[in-house]
Amino acid sequence: MSDPNTCSKCGAKSVLKGEIGLRTSKDLELIMVVRKDHGIEKKVPLQPRVCAQCGFVDLFVESPENLKITSSDKPVDPGFKQRPLLEYDF
Ligand SMILES: [Zn+2]
DSSP states (O other), X not given: OXXXXXXXXXXXXXXOOSOOOOOOSSOOOOOEEEETTTTEEEXXXXXXXXXXXXXXXXXXXXXXXXXXOOTTOOOSSTTOOOOOOOGGGO
């Protein structure tokens, strides 16, 4: 990401300043990032950037490292038929 104040859609330097949170309307659960290939859900806070000019919302994660699948990650559904981990998963 080059300039955090520049909208990556319209190019205006009007990304809203300050921390912006996202939450669901019913509870405080974090938005889940799901690796569907593995049936694994990862809890990673999504950080939104909102452009005040065009309304474009950018999302990025604080710790992308956490989205990598490791051998200790287990599918949420115990019946999930896991395909073997491949080199490109890491
Ligand atoms: Zn914009």
